[in-house]
Amino acid sequence: MTAAPLLLDGGIEQDATLLATYVEEGERQLAALPPVPDRTPADRNRAAAVHAAARRARRAFLARHTETAYGLLTGGLTRSVRLPDLVYEAADRFPGLVPTRQQMAAERASVQAHKEGREIDQGLFCGAVLRSPTAGRHLVETMLRPTPRALTLLDGFRAEGRAALDTVLVTRRGSAAHVEFRNAERLNAEDERLIGDLDTAVDLALLDDAVTVGVLRGGPVDHPKYRGRRVFSAGIDLTDLRDGRIPFVEFLLGRELGYLHKILRGLLTGPEPGGAWGERVTSKPWIGAVDTFAIGGGMQLLLVLDHVIAGQDAYVSLPAAEEGIVPGLGNLRLTRHTGARLARQVVLGGRRIAATDPEARLVCDEIVPVHGMDETVERAVRALSAPAVGANRHMLAVAEEPLDLFRTYLAEFAVAQAQRAYAPDVLAKVEHRWQERERRRAAARSRS
Template identity: 65%
Template sequence: MIANRAPAWDVAAPSFTGVLDDDARALAEFAAAGEDVLTGLPAKAERDPAQRRVADDVLTACRTARRAFLSRHVEALYDLLTDRRTSYLRLPVLVAAAAERFPGLVPSAAQMAAELDRVQADKEGREIDQGIFCAAVLRSATAGSHLIEAMLRPTPRALQLLEGFRRTGVVELDAALIERQGDAAEITFRNAHCLNAEDAGLIADLETAVDLALLDDQVRVGVLRGGEVDHPRYRGKRVFSAGINLKDLRNGAIPFLEFLMGRELGYINKMYRGLLVDPAAGAWSDRTVVKPWIGAVDSFAIGGGMQLLLVLDRVIAEADAYLSLPAAEEGIVPGLGNLRLTRLTGARLARQVVLGGQKIHAATAQGRLLCDEVVAPQDMRAAIDRAVRELSAPAVAANRRMLTLAEEPLEVFREYLAEFAHVQVLRAYSGDVLAKVERRWQRSGSVR
C-alpha cells in the first residue's frame, strides 16, 4: 500500500424494505463491500491518517446499517435463531448463530479469531458490532427477557460436576474453589497471581461454582471470599477482589460477550434473581432456586469486587478493608454499580464513588451503608459462621426474593443492560481507556 493512499468508500447505504430475507441480503452485500475496503488497508496499527479515516468511515457506515436492520427485525431474527424461543441459547452461542445465519450482522468466527491475536488498541473493534446486536436484543421486551432467562439456566459444566459435588462437597476449579461446610457453600477466589482480579477464567469458574451452590439441595447459603494472594505487599493475606484485570484488558483478553456481558447476565444475576431450573411458564418462584449470599471482604473490594457486594444479603468486612469503584479513573462503566449503588448509599455518595473515585472505608459511617458487620481479622471466621446460621432460616430465601422484586424489577434490569451493552463496549475501545491501560501497563506491568 502506497503511503497516504486509501481505497475509496462510496457505496450507498442499503435501503431496507421490512422484508427480513431481502433486508438481510442487502445488509450482507453492504457489509461485504465494507470488508473489501478494510482488506485493502494495512493492519490498524500500521495505517496512516488517511487510511484510518477510510476505515472509520467504513465501520461507521456498516454499524449504522446494522442498527437500522435490527430496529426492524430483531424480534423476528431472534425467533428464527431460537426456534420461536423454544431454544435457550447462551449469549456467545446466540451471537455465533447470528453470524452464521445473517452474514454481516455480527463478526464471523474467523474475524473474531483474528482479533484474538491483537492487543486491545490494535483490534478492529469487532466487539462493537456484537454490542450493537446485544443492545438490540435486550431492548426488546420479548427477546430480551428470553435471553435473560437463557443466561439464568445452569451451565453445562456445572451440570456435569453436580453429582460429584453432591457426593464430596468439594470442586476445585482453576480460579475458584467451592466447598460445602454445613449449610453453606463457600466459594473462594483463587486468582492469587493478580490480587484475585477478575479475568475470563475467574468469571467462568465463578458461574460454575454459583450454579453448584444453587443446585445442591444440601446448601442453604452461599459465601464468597477471596483467597490468599502472591503479591509482595499482601503475600499470605486474603484479598477479596482487585476488580477487572487491567493487564488483560490492555492485552485484549477481556472478551465482551463472556466477560463484560456474561458476568452481569450470568453468575451475578443468578445470585441476585436465582437459577432458572424450569423453563416452563409459571410463577417465578416455582421456576427458580434462590438462596441468600454472604460476602466476606478481606483487605479490599475494588471495581467488580465492590459491584458484587451490591447484590449480597450480608456483607462482613475487616476493620481495615476498603471498597471502591474506580470507573472514572479507568474510563469504563462499573457494571451495574450505577444502577444498584444509589439505593444503598443515596445519590450524592454514589456520584462521589462512581464519578470521583472516592474510597469507602469499612469502619466508617459511609462503610456501614454497604457493610452489615465490621470485624477484626481474627473474628472473620466466627462472623461468617454466625451469618450462615442466621440466613439459613427457611423464610430468608422467600423474603430476599421479594426484596429483589421490589428493588430491581426485571424490566429495569433489562433496560439498563441494553444501554450498558452499547456504552460499555464503546468505552472498552475508546482512546482514553486504551491510553490509560497502556500507561499503567508500561509503568508497572501489573494489574494495578
C-alpha cells in the same frame, strides 16, 4: 462501501441480503488497508468511516428485524441459546450483522489498541436483543439456566462437597457453600478464567440441595505487598484488558447475565413460563466476607449479596472514572445502597470508602476485627438459614430490581461498554499502566 446509507424496506430475508452485500463491500475496503497498528491517520479515518457506515446499516436492520431474527435463531423461542452461541449463530444466519468466529479469533490475537473494534458490533446486536421485551426476556432467562459445565460437575460436588476449579474452590461446610477466589498471583482480579469459574461455582451452590447459604471470600494472594493475606478482589485485570483478553460477550456482558444475576435473582430450574417466578427459580441467600479490599467488580459483587462482612482494615471502591469503562450494573445498584450523591462521588469521582468510614455501613452490614471474620461468617450463615429468608429475599429482588428494569439497563450498558472498551482514553490509560508495570519489573530485575 459508499457514504450513502443503506435503505432497508423489505422483509427480513431481502434486507439481510442487502445488509450482507453492503457490509461485504466495507470489509473489502478494510482488507485493502494496512493492519491497524500500521495505519496512517488517513487510513484510520477511512477505516472509521467504513465501520460507521456498516454500523448505521446494522442499526437499521436491527430496528426493523430484531424480534424476527431472534425468533429465527431460537426456533420461535423454543430453543435456549446462550449468549456466546447466539452471537455466532447470528453471524452465520445473517452475514454482516455481527462478526464471525474467524473475525473474532483474529481480534483475540491482537492487543486491544490494535483491533478493529468488532466487539462494538456485538454490543449493538446484544443491546437490540435486550431492548426487545420478548427477545430480551427470553435471553435473560436463558442465561439464568445452569451452565453445562456445572451440570457435569454436580454429581461429584453433591457426593464430595468439594469442587476445585482453576481459580475458584467450592467447599460445602455444614449447610454453607464456601466459594473462595484463588486467582492468587493477580490479587484475585477478574479475568476470563475467574468469570467462568464463578459462574460454575454459583450454579453448584444453588443446585446442591444440601446447601442453604452461599459464602464468597477471597483466598490468600501472592503479591509482595499482601503475600499470605486474604484479598476479596482487585476488580478487572487491566493488563488483560490492554492485551485484548477481556472478551465483551463472555466477560463484560456474560458476568452481568450470569453469576451476578443468578446470585441476585436465582437459578432458573423450574417449569416453563406459566407459574410464579418464585416457583421457577432456585434462590439462596449469599454472604460476602471482604478481606483487605473489594475494588471494581469486587465491589459490584457486594451489591447483589444479602449480608456483607468487612474487616476493619478493608476498603471498597469503584474506580470507573480512573479506568474509563462502565462499572457493570454498579450504576444501577449502588444508588439503592448509598443514595444518589454518594453513588456519584464513588462512580464519577473515584471516592474510596474505608471500612472505618461511617458511609461503609451503607454497603457493609458488619465491620469486624480481622481475627473475628470466621466466627462472624458462621454466625451469619446460621441467621440466613432461617426458613423465611428465601421467600423474603425473592420479594426484595422483585421490589428493588424488577426483571424489566435489569433488562433495559443492560441493553444500554451493552452498547456503552462495548464502545468504552475501545475509547482512546481507555486505550491510553491501560497502555500507560502496562508501561509503568514493565518499567518497575525491569528496575527490579536490574537490582537483583
